[in-house]
Every structure is written in C-alpha cells, then in structure tokens.
Amino acid sequence: MSFALDPPSRGRRGMGRALLGDPMGLAGLVIVAAFVAMALLAPCIAPYDPVALDVKAKFVAPSAAHWAGTDHLGRDLLSRIIWGARLALGIAITSVGIAGAIGLVLGLVAGYGPRWLDSLLVLVFDSLSSLPMIFFALAVITVLGPGTATLILVIVLVSFPAYARLIRTQTLTLAGADFILAERAMGAGAGRIIFRHLLPNVVGPLVILICMDIPVIIMLEAGLSYLNLGVKPPSPSWGNILAEGYTSLRQAPHVVIVAGIPLVLATLGFTFLGEGLRDVLDPRGAGRRWT
Amino acid sequence: MLAYAIRRVGLSLLILVVVMTAMYGMVFLVPGDPASLALGPRATPELKEVLRERMGLDQPILAQIGIFFGNVLQGDLGTDVWSKRPVLDQILEVFPRTLLLGVVALGWALALGVLLGCAAVVWRDTVVDRMLGVLSVSVISVPSFVIAIYALILFAVWLNWLPAIGAGEAGDFASQARALILPAFALGLGWVGYLARLIRASMLEVMEAPHIRTARAFGMREGDIVFRHALRVAIVPTLSVLAVGFGGILSSAVFVESVFSRPGIGTLITAAVEKRNYPVVMGTVLFMTAFYLMIVTTADLLIARLDPRVRDVLRS
Numbered sequence: 261m262s263f264a265l266d267p268p269s270r271g272r273r274g275m276g277r278a279l280l281g282d283p284m285g286l287a288g289l290v291i292v293a294a295f296v297a298m299a300l301l302a303p304c305i306a307p308y309d310p311v312a313l314d315v316k317a318k319f320v321a322p323s324a325a326h327w328a329g330t331d332h333l334g335r336d337l338l339s340r341i342i343w344g345a346r347l348a349l350g351i352a353i354t355s356v357g358i359a360g361a362i363g364l365v366l367g368l369v370a371g372y373g374p375r376w377l378d379s380l381l382v383l384v385f386d387s388l389s390s391l392p393m394i395f396f397a398l399a400v401i402t403v404l405g406p407g408t409a410t411l412i413l414v415i416v417l418v419s420f421p422a423y424a425r426l427i428r429t430q431t432l433t434l435a436g437a438d439f440i441l442a443e444r445a446m447g448a449g450a451g452r453i454i455f456r457h458l459l460p461n462v463v464g465p466l467v468i469l470i471c472m473d474i475p476v477i478i479m480l481e482a483g484l485s486y487l488n489l490g491v492k493p494p495s496p497s498w499g500n501i502l503a504e505g506y507t508s509l510r511q512a513p514h515v516v517i518v519a520g521i522p523l524v525l526a527t528l529g530f531t532f533l534g535e536g537l538r539d540v541l542d543p544r545g546a547g548r549r550w551t
Numbered sequence: 552m553l554a555y556a557i558r559r560v561g562l563s564l565l566i567l568v569v570v571m572t573a574m575y576g577m578v579f580l581v582p583g584d585p586a587s588l589a590l591g592p593r594a595t596p597e598l599k600e601v602l603r604e605r606m607g608l609d610q611p612i613l614a615q616i617g618i619f620f621g622n623v624l625q626g627d628l629g630t631d632v633w634s635k636r637p638v639l640d641q642i643l644e645v646f647p648r649t650l651l652l653g654v655v656a657l658g659w660a661l662a663l664g665v666l667l668g669c670a671a672v673v674w675r676d677t678v679v680d681r682m683l684g685v686l687s688v689s690v691i692s693v694p695s696f697v698i699a700i701y702a703l704i705l706f707a708v709w710l711n712w713l714p715a716i717g718a719g720e721a722g723d724f725a726s727q728a729r730a731l732i733l734p735a736f737a738l739g740l741g742w743v744g745y746l747a748r749l750i751r752a753s754m755l756e757v758m759e760a761p762h763i764r765t766a767r768a769f770g771m772r773e774g775d776i777v778f779r780h781a782l783r784v785a786i787v788p789t790l791s792v793l794a795v796g797f798g799g800i801l802s803s804a805v806f807v808e809s810v811f812s813r814p815g816i817g818t819l820i821t822a823a824v825e826k827r828n829y830p831v832v833m834g835t836v837l838f839m840t841a842f843y844l845m846i847v848t849t850a851d852l853l854i855a856r857l858d859p860r861v862r863d864v865l866r867s
Contacts, residue, residue, distance in 0.1 A: 284685065387566045387573075392843045394802035395820065395836045402824045402832045403577050479694040483806045486696060487821050502700065506810070513704050520697045531692035 285536020291529025295522075299346040308336035310343040310496045319512040329514045331504055337515065340496035341522050347497050348526065351408065352477045355415035356470045363420040364466065367427025368454055372435055382428070385421040393418050397484065406489045414484075415477050426469055430462040472534035475527035482523055498523050556852055563844045571623075571837055575616055602632065628834035633826065638834035641819060646838075648718055649808070649815035653800045655731060656739035657793065664746025665786075669777050671751045672758065683751075687744030696806035699737035703810060706733060716812040734811050738803055742796060749792060754785040787857055794850030798843040 298305070307327075314334035322329040327338045370381040388396075397414045404410045434440060435458070443453055484490035485499025486506075493500050498519055505515030603609055610618065622629070628638040671683045707715035719727030757763065758781055766776050805817030812818070816835060823831035 284688070383565070383569065386562075387569045390563075390566050390840075390844060390847065391570060392798045392802045392839050394805045395839045398805075398820055398824050399574055399832055399836045400577070402827055402829060405827075475692050483694065483696055486806065487809055489821070489824060502697075506700065509704065510708060513708065516700050516704065520701060523697050524693050527692040527694060528689060531688055535688060 282536050282539060284532045285539065288529050288532025288534070288536055291525055292533050295345050295349060295526050295529060298342050299349045302343050302346045306336075306339035306342045308339040310340045311335065311494045319508065319515075321512075321514055322518070329512075329518065331501070331515050332508050332512070337501065337518055340501055341498065341519065344496045344498045344501065345522065345526070347491060347495060348478050348481060351412060351415070351481050351491075352474050355412045355477060356419065356473060358412070359416040359420040360423055360466060360470050362416065363423025364427055364459075364463070366420070367424040367462070368431055368458060370424065371428040371431025372450065372454060372458065378428075381424070385425050385428075388417065389421040389425075391418075393480075394483075397480070398489070401484070401489050406484075406492065408491050408495075411481060411484060411490050415480060418480075419473055419477065422473075423466055423469060426465060427462050430465060431458055434458055434461055468534065468538050471530065471537055474534075475530040478523070478526055478530070552855065555855055559848055559851055559855075563848045567841060567844055568620075570840055571620070572616060574833065574836065575619060576612075605630075623837065628837060629830035631831055632828050638830050639838075641831065642816070642835055642838050645815050645819050648813070649801065649804055649817065652731065652734055652738065652804055652808070652813070652815065653797060655735040656804075657742060657797055657800055658739075659735065660739035660742035661746055661793070664743045665750050665782070667743065667747040668750025668754060669782065671747065672754045672781070673773055673777050675755070683747065687748045690744035691741050691748075693741065694806075695737050695741055695803045696810055698740055699734065699807045699810040702733050702737050718813045718815075730811075730813070734804075734807050734813055737810075738800060738807050741803075742800070745796070746789065746792075749789055750782075750785060753788050754781050757781045757785045760784070787854065790857075791850050791854055794847045797846055801839065801843070 312335065314330070317326070317330050317334040318332055320326050320330040320334070326336050329337050331337055331340070366381055366385075370378045370385075397418065400414050400417065401410055404413070440453060440457060443457060448456075481490055482497065482499035482502070485497040486503045487499075488503060490499055491497040493504070501519040502516055502523075505512070505519050509516060608615070626639060628642070630637055631641065634641075667683055667687070671680045674680050703715055706713050713733050714726075714730050717730055719730035754777070758777075763776060763781060766780055801816070804815065805821065807813075808815040808817035809821055816839065820832060820835045822828075823835070
C-alpha cells in the first residue's frame, strides 16, 4: 500500500468536509461516534446493572422492559452490550496506543539508527509478523493465563511489527530527502532530526493503519473472549455474551442474535471510517478507491 | 534463482528458530513452571517433581532448548501431559480436517472473488461496481465466527438443512461434505470481498497496459479482454496474498471450528490452552508456524519464478 509523504494541501476543515461528503466514510463516522458515545455514557444510558442477576427473568425475549431480552441469568442484554462497548473500545484503544508508541519508536530507530540494529529489528518484526496470529496469541495465553492484561499484551505483540515496519519504510525514504540533508548540513543532531522532522511526517500514515486495525482488534478480543480465553466472565465482553448465549442456542436464540449485532456494526463502522480516512488523507489512492 | 531460493529458505528457517527459542524462553520468564501450571494449585510437590522430570524441566535451560530442537528435528514434538500420547500424532490426526476446511473455504472465496472482481471491472464506475464495492468492504470486516454463529442458527437450527456440529460420520462422504458447508461458508465469506477488491484493483492497472489497448483496437469484446487477457496478468499479485491469506484462514478456523465443534487444529489447541497442556500448545504452534512459513516461502519462490522483476529487486 502506498502512502503520500506530504499531507494533501487542503486544510483540516477541507479534510473533514471530504470525509462527510463520502457516504461510506460518513456512515462509518456516525457508527463509530455512536459506539464511542455508548462507551463513554455507559453508566448513564444502560437501563440496568450489566451484572445484576434476576434468575426469575431469565431468557426473557426482547420486550418493553428488556429491549434486547435477558440471558440465562436474567441479566439485561442491552445493558451488557452497552457496557461491552466500553470494554471493547477501552481494550482496543489501550492496546493500539501502546502498540503504536512501540512501533513508532522502534520504526524510527530501525530507519535512522545504525545498520546492524536495523537488521536485527527487521528480523524481530519479520519473525513476529510471520507467525499465524491466533496460534501465537494462544501460546502467550497458555503461559500467562487468560485475562484482560494478557489480552492487551497479545494484541500489542501481534500489531506493533506492522506499525514499526511502516514507520521504518517511511523513515528510510525521508532520511535521504533534501530537507533532512540540509538540516544535517546545518549541524542538527539526531534528536532534532528525529523529533522535529521525521516524526511529524511519518505519523499520518500510522494513524490510518491503526484506524483500520481497530476492527481486527475488536474481533480478536471478542473471539478470544468467546473461547473463554480473553476477558473473564462476568465482564460483559461481546465475546462472553456470545459464548454464554451459544450454550442456550436452541432455547433462547435471541441472546446470540442480539450479541452479534454490535460486533458486526462496530467492525463495519471502523472499517468504513478507516477507508474514508485513507481516501481523504491519501489522495493518490483516491482514484482507485471503491465506493 | 538458486541463490535467491537459498536465501529465502534460509531466512524462513532462521525465523522459525528465533520464534521457537523465544517461545521456549518465554516459559522461564514467568512465575511458575509448566509442570505446576499444568497440574494446578492443589498438586503435591512430589507429583510436580515427577512431571517436571518427565518434561525435562530439571535440566539447565540451554540444555532444554538443545534437547527440544534435537527432538523436533527427529519429528518428536513432545508428549501430551495428560494422555501421554505423542503430540505429533494428535496433530496429524486432526490437521487434514483443518487443511480441507481451509482449502475449501479459500477455494470458493477465490472462485467467487475473481468473478465479482472481474464483474466490477467490466461494469466499472456503474451502480454494479459501487454495490460490489460496498458489499466487499462489508463482508471483509464482519468477524467469521459471528457469521458462523448466524449461519448455524439460520441453516442448522431454524431451517434444519445442514448439521450444526461435528465433521460428519467417519467414512460417509456425503455426511462429511454436508458438515463442511457451513464452516467453509463462514470462513470464506470475508475473503470473497477481499479477493474481489484485490482482483479489481490489480485488473484496473493491467487494463491500462499496451496489449489491452491493442486488443481493444482490434475490436475485442470487453468481457473477452477482461477474462482472457487481463485476468492472466492480474492474478499474479493475488498469489502472494493467497499464501498469507491461507495463514489467516487457518487462524480464523480456530474460532469457526469451535463454533461448529468440528474436530481440527483449532479445537485441539483451544482445549489444550484451557488445560494449560503445554507440550500440545507448543507443538501445535510450532507445527502451524512451520506450515505457514512453508506456504509463504513456496509462494514467494513461485512468484519469483513467474515474475523475474521480483527476483531482481530482491537480489539487489
């Protein structure tokens, strides 16, 4: 995938307008905004306590009292889904934040540092990214035991190599650019070049890549939680709700049906937004985009 | 070509050794050894000692790593802590099922993806193209295990057309084929969109090529140009993606197998992770990593053979 090195000449407002003018990007933005609002306002908008049991009201089908019905312990599914948004986004943002920072630093070091360090780091990136993702994740979980912290570590480990590689390529291209040469000729140190000149120029493409990675991470979190190897119950992870609903598939199919909807919508929303962002930020790809 | 092949295979082997050493080393970084982890908190010290000895954990770390690699080279991936069966036997028992699932899933995804990608090129910049575009992005992003669960409810529970769980009766081809349909559908759906997109993008580039212009000048029909002349060139970049994609499919198969309780690598490893059955997990990860690296390396070599430009870039 190619990224423009220079940001497009339109200003920030122009970019926002371009995103709003693209129906797919706009749809993505609206969905993502809805999920972010859900995550932030979970305590205010969730009608019930997401872990409160009410065994007498178990497997209630969607109704006026419980819009999405209840699960096998009588917990309100809508409330669990709303709190699940907070969990899914929280884990996704924490882990891409950490992975992005690690990728940025290692990528800059590999791209601008000594040659031997570059070769070593590239071997590390290649090794990590040549692993089949899930199998590697399962190995780490076996060693550390399942839980939210392990989950975040796993996501960081599987996602930072791609970020580091992107930053490294960008840095390598930029390091030979005239303005960097000029800066070096004027006696600027490595620190100044890296932080003042390289960093601002390589961060844009990273943001797009991270945004397109979020649906994959949400999927991974839900998938591992579904296998009982992610977030521990009774936490309302969407994957946990699916796993619990699966055991009563024939008796109360509404549990898995409603639990799948936020997963589908959230991954769709972030993918649409990522596509839209890429088109706006990378005008070279815009001619080839597909909407 | 030979020098390139040796370097490419050498790199894969190096990666495999690095990965395995790192994974093996990881065990020693965390509190608690695999024997205690496998036995749980209530195990007696004597029991732990026995298991530790059996797993070779009483040896120095470097010796353990040496023994481990030596065993792997002889085709011994260790022994199951619980059933005491060789890990490799268990893997080889279920691997063909996972492989079959992956091949069928990728196969139908490729067939439909190529067709839709070509359709989008033939009708480019029309409503058809736009609809296929949105559809592709949509199916790419929906998690395969959610598709699996929805397909299971609709086709197995409500309509009762297809079996909900298992891999079919042993020796009964029809029942095995029926059990394969839903998992292969769920696993491949995302790839239909992805491959369609890829084919379309690479095809649009090819459509600018001189030989296509010439074909147009001779008055060939657009459909003939796309299917006979452009597809042949446009499919090459897809090959390397297919190799990486197959690794991705085998990864997603873990979830899909779990949804359909289908015996395979996924159900083997998830059960082992839950029981913290260390040798089985390590053996399966090693096996799958090696398999994945083999596929990717083969694809790279194949592409270098098909496209000399790749070879030249890598040589410099």
